[in-house]
Amino acid sequence: MYMSKHAKELNGSFHPLSAPDFLPLPQLRDLQLQRLRAIVQRAYDGVALFRKRMDERGLTPKDVRALDDITKLPFADKSDLRDTYPFGLFASPMKDIVRLHASSGTTGKPIVVAYTQEDIQVWTNVMLRSFAACGLHEGDVIQNAYGYGLFTGGLGAHYGAEALGATVIPISGGNTQRQLMVMKDLGVTAICCTPSYFLHLIDQAPESGVSIKDLPLRAGVFGAEPWTESMRRRIEADSGIKAYDIYGLSEIVGPGVAMECQCQAGAHIFEDYFYPEIINLKTGKPCDDGEEGELVLTTLGKKAMPMIRYRTRDITALASETCECGRTLRRIKRIGRRADDMFIIRGINVYPSQIETALLKVEGALPHYQIVLTREKDLDVMEVQVEVTPEVFTDTVGALEQLQNKLAKSLESLVGVHANVRLVQPRTIARSEGKAKRVIDQRKM
């Protein structure tokens, strides 16, 4: 079949359904082109907004003859989902749609996404391949602490883990004590949740009499929020597990758009179903290989809601060299920032990930932080609140002030703008069971 020589040599963790991960490139590109042409046709026939935009540009689906022709097509973004709320982008009649999910909708109306039976199968397939990529297999016990419900994380991971043949514990998010009890008592070997929630579990474990390092838990599939490499190192050191980055978004399918393999060198995009481009944020022009820009995705196999050139707002770069694992799928660099998360303070663009990196650079510094922006006398003030942990707390004022200064200096040198560092008591920063809220902007514009 498709399996490359390298893939055959892989250890027992290889799953037969992972075969498309190792397709020779010419075959993969050919498959992508066939699917791209079909999906453009489907969107043109079934989605009024897409057809209108194509017509305005004088384009028809026949104009897509090569993969590069994708750059001629119009972009889509989140506002399209809102403007056509709730069903405007569906390309299938409701009788063919077996599932609806919706985003959390922090800004007004939620966005609604739809799946046909076939879409669910595709999603299950990419989630299964995600788990297999990080070495999980039949016999693993997976604690799925992503929220079940309208959020795509819970059910997406659930279907994939079951299809893999693993034992799924559908615990959903929240109830930290119970999470720890289950982790310990049921022999959990892998967990799915947001990285910030797992940090919270690490924090709470001693109190529940759980020592994560001594449990069979060996892998974490973490996603749904941007996190940094320093945070990964912290998680791995504190818990003794391997922390893998999974990427996805509801508009495209949910989790399972891309996943890290055991090399932990960027997330492989499941390119047979999702076609990636990187574009310049301002000009919208394609970036060179390895250059940073906004990730744009096209669904190659989605029936109910095809997405053509969807602007994710996630900033990353593509690596096309073949990975050591043998997968031919291109990788995206870890997404540490989203164009939407950026805030401007005194004219300087700042991303929460920069703050995180600066804090974790200081030895003994702590992963729980929050950024509060205020305005004093027409001047922006950034306060970074950092929770004090037993590791850094010493009994003298001088040592704490020194820590404060070190953190402030690290922030100023990395971010380029002064921040007031405030040490706060543990657990005073609200923990989220889903995505961590890092920035509180109290400035009145």
Place this chain on the structure above:
Amino acid sequence: MKVKQLSLFLENKPGALSRPVKLLAKAKLNILTLTLADTQQFGILRFVVRDWQKAKQLLEKSGFVVKVTDMVAIEVADKPGGLADILATVEKARVNLEYMYGFTLKSEGKGLLAFRFDDPDCAIAALQKQGISPVGSVELFKRLDG
């Protein structure tokens, strides 16, 4: 010879001190002596209780960061120069005094002070050589009861 002290990180805001104090009261843990160090943004509450393990556990369970430090309790003559003599002894031993505070207890014309040295063992040895014997926790609690 050493007395255990608990230090607590507190934010400098209204109500910050009463939370731990109430917790201790509820558990019937009596604070024998305490001091508060503060900056504009945060403070450190340092105190001595008899059952420090229980207090530590209780506070940590409620989310406080707690540090245990060794203190040396020394009887100091309640007269001019009483403290100076003690300090001269530890200075000679090149031990640094980080901070100190008092107990309300006073007996036979002597006050009782709690000292935090960077090297408590070295300080104790130097004091004992001079015939000054620090008050250990057993003796300390006995006196407080008496």
